[in-house]
Amino acid sequence: MKPASVTLPPIVVETARAVHAAMERRIGPMPKACHAGCSACCHQIVDVLNWEASLVTDFITQEMPTARRDRAREQAEAWLRTFNAITRAATPAAPLRPEEVNAARVEFRRLRVACPFLIEGQCTIYPVRPVVCRSHIVETDPEACARDIGRVGTEAARQVAREEVRAFDPAIHPLSGMPLVLQVAGALGVRQAVKPLLVPVRRATPAAPAAPR
Numbered sequence: 001m002k003p004a005s006v007t008l009p010p011i012v013v014e015t016a017r018a019v020h021a022a023m024e025r026r027i028g029p030m031p032k033a034c035h036a037g038c039s040a041c042c043h044q045i046v047d048v049l050n051w052e053a054s055l056v057t058d059f060i061t062q063e064m065p066t067a068r069r070d071r072a073r074e075q076a077e078a079w080l081r082t083f084n085a086i087t088r089a090a091t092p093a094a095p096l097r098p099e100e101v102n103a104a105r106v107e108f109r110r111l112r113v114a115c116p117f118l119i120e121g122q123c124t125i126y127p128v129r130p131v132v133c134r135s136h137i138v139e140t141d142p143e144a145c146a147r148d149i150g151r152v153g154t155e156a157a158r159q160v161a162r163e164e165v166r167a168f169d170p171a172i173h174p175l176s177g178m179p180l181v182l183q184v185a186g187a188l189g190v191r192q193a194v195k196p197l198l199v200p201v202r203r204a205t206p207a208a209p210a211a212p213r
């Protein structure tokens with residue numbers, strides 16, 4: 001039995017697991033060239049939605065073996081050194097803007113900076129890996145991913161992700177994502193500064209009121 005979440009109400013955990021399970025069910029059978037140990041696509045900044053960050057935090061603090069967590073922390077510190085070196089100084093009053101983070105994304109792809117959770121070619125948070133990772137598959141030529149880190153994945157799988165995250169009420173769980181590492185650095189115990197970001201909040205358009213009869 002999985003330990004109870006320390007950061008998320010049970011209903012959120014249940015919904016998150018249901019979203020992940022639905023994605024596995026729908027994306028799993030899709031044709032794909034992806035295979036175990038293939039990880040070129042993990043060499044870029046990946047985002048998490050707010051409920052996903054909490055799920056990963058729980059996993060890190062409750063389920064990740066200590067040695068693996070230590071290794072991920074060291075890699076996250078290296079990741080943050082790179083991120084901090086290529087972005088300007090930021091303060092709560094002057095956080096990094098989305099376009100500045102996007103510029104860092106381009107640079108991370110150019111430098112092929114690996115996700116800190118990639119250890120020996122494997123995702124070490126696989127059971128709780130973000131929706132963006134779950135929905136990123138390609139049907140042909142895995143080598144093309146190494147040549148083009150920003151390669152766009154299969155649209156059908158991306159559409160599944162868009163549909164399944166609707167299980168979360170955007171009024172409570174805004175759809176905006178933030179870089180995974182910045183979100184879970186505290187849980188890993190990193191000893192590097194984590195710069196504040198201005199998070200663009202995208203909320204679904206509220207349902208139109210029912211027309212009067």
Ligand code: SF4
Nearest residue numbers: 034038040041142145
């Ligand atoms: S998206 Fe590309 S790099 Fe990532 S697992 Fe699939 S084939 Fe490999």
Ligand code: SF4
Nearest residue numbers: 042115117118123133
């Ligand atoms: S969370 Fe896992 S699947 Fe996603 S980029 Fe990191 S190592 Fe790769």
